Amino acid sequence: MIIGAGIVGLSHAEEAVRAGMTVAVVERSSRQVGASIRNFGHICLTPQSGPAKELTEQSRQRWLRMSQAAGFWLRESGTTIVAKRAEELAVLTEYVDSGGDPGRAVLLDADQVLQRAPVDPGGVLGGAFLPYDLQVDPREAGPAVSRWLATQGVDFYWRTAALGIETGVVHTGRGSLRAGRIVVATHYDIDELFPAIAEQAGIVRCRLHMARVAADLRGPLATPLFTGWSLLRYSGFTATSAATALRDRLASERPDALALDLNQMYTQRPDGSLIIGDTHLREVDAPPFQSEEGFELLLELTRALFGVPLRVLERWQGIYASSPGQEFVVAEPMPGVQVVVVTTGIGMTIGPGLPRLVFDGSSR
Ligand SMILES: Cc1cc2nc3c(=O)[nH]c(=O)nc-3n(C[C@H](O)[C@H](O)[C@H](O)COP(=O)(O)OP(=O)(O)OC[C@H]3O[C@@H](n4cnc5c(N)ncnc54)[C@H](O)[C@@H]3O)c2cc1C
Known part of the structure; x- marks a missing residue:
């Protein structure tokens, strides 16, 4: 179960579907309204460094694959x-x-x-x-990915806010949902569900x-x-x-x-x-x-x-x-629950590179 239907959540949903899992996405809005549609659509892979750089190849591959599968505009523009x-x-x-x-x-x-x-x-x-860099239209890309994921069997719970999370359970405004594995991709609103993680990372x-x-x-x-x-x-x-x-x-x-x-x-x-x-x-x-x-x-x-x-x-x-000093935060606040937040303005660039790291500890 993925919480948040921005590009980070959708990328994790895509990875989980590819791995053969049964996947659901819980999103409090009726459609994407977060950072993933408000940005430039610039997949700025080249001038990254350190841990962010290690995610760029995986991210590029996912963007190219999702664009082909979901049919949204992407150009290998540089x-x-x-x-x-x-x-x-x-x-x-x-x-x-x-x-x-x-x-x-x-x-x-x-x-x-x-x-x-x-x-x-x-x-x-x-x-x-x-x-090497790419460009997408941010208003089109995320919505196209969620429509395509729905055709791949992903259940989307729109207008459904996650109010609390425990191992194996997401409590929402519409009742509780059970999941073997939960990924929380609620971006800056991570301080609502896991304030200690936000405070510790200075988000x-x-x-x-x-x-x-x-x-x-x-x-x-x-x-x-x-x-x-x-x-x-x-x-x-x-x-x-x-x-x-x-x-x-x-x-x-x-x-x-x-x-x-x-x-x-x-x-x-x-x-x-x-x-x-x-x-x-x-x-x-x-x-x-x-x-x-x-x-x-x-x-x-x-x-x-x-x-x-x-x-x-x-x-x-x-x-x-x-957050000062780190470009993304990955944490496991309780067994089977993972939190993933990009903590600077490069989530379109590295967000689709994060699922491998979150799911199996590898960024390749
Ligand atoms: C103006 C601007 C320009 C940018 N330009 C670029 C760029 O050109 N290139 C680049 O790489 N990056 C850029 N970024 C950064 C990038 O847009 C973000 O890092 C990225 O979109 C974050 O994705 P996300 O999925 O984590 O967050 P979001 O897209 O914000 O999605 C989070 C989702 O979680 C949902 N949610 C929150 N709380 C709950 C809850 N309790 N229950 C259910 N759902 C919940 C929200 O409704 C939202 O839909 C830019 C950002 C901004 C704001």
Whole structure:
């Protein structure tokens, strides 16, 4: 029995079905509404490191398999990174030259960046391309997986909240359900069912400004697009010695953006609209009020980068679990009950890589 129908829960359901288990998913909402549909759909495998990196191959395979079986849009797009500052090029050069991932990161000159990303050519120095990465449409992928799993015999209990869990039993608002094995994938709401695990791991809620805009771009955005701000985020880039100088430069140029913990990045949905984001604010709770400042910053930087007017179609607040010092938490609070939470903004990237680790202790 899996609790939570986000990408982490659904990936565990898929693994369990493949292993021949009888599977049910308990989800408190009537459909997916969590982080798994609010994100960029960027499967950012390349610049991970450490234990997260070990999950990426398994995750990539699961995404490709699920897309084929469930019939949702996925492209083997890679990721493009645009550099407009010498410090950004220095991080990328060091990262590519470090050779940790042969063939999975190449430097681009300015023309090659412009072939992949319809940004304003002014000030583009070059960039990099990460061919191994993937892109999905987050609004389509999870729902397609749950529909497909239902055809494979998985029982879905929608609008059914898990209220308490013991070995072999899930107590829900609709009565108790029995299961030999229980996986709890309720993301940041793990503090409702297992507050001690959340407190011990320091899990809090990280809130993000996100928007979808219409824009008459110079051409299609063929891949997810990172900027220099993204190089301060993903562990493969932050491990470079050049990252410190980049951080100093961005901090002196845009202290307002640094204060909002900006990651300026983009993906284009199949309908042509652009998902833009994001900012980060960490607290135990997730109050509903979002400052307009974050949206203004995103729109200002997006107009400047692409050099075209924008029309906002939607704004939303994304929330993900955040914990200092670890990118995911796997715990067994009682026999036969496993908790799995991705504790930074890479659950689409590593979530589908976690089931093997959770079920049999192997990430391969
Ligand atoms: C704005 C934003 C952008 C992001 N961009 C990216 C990206 O581009 N690439 C990337 O790799 N990652 C990204 N992430 C992170 C990624 O989206 C998350 O790490 C991932 O979706 C977490 O998946 P999940 O299944 O654990 O959580 P969720 O998708 O949040 O699902 C948890 C589910 O559990 C259910 N639930 C909770 N409590 C109960 C209960 N008691 N009973 C029953 N059901 C319950 C909830 O209703 C929910 O459906 C982003 C996140 C955000 C917010």
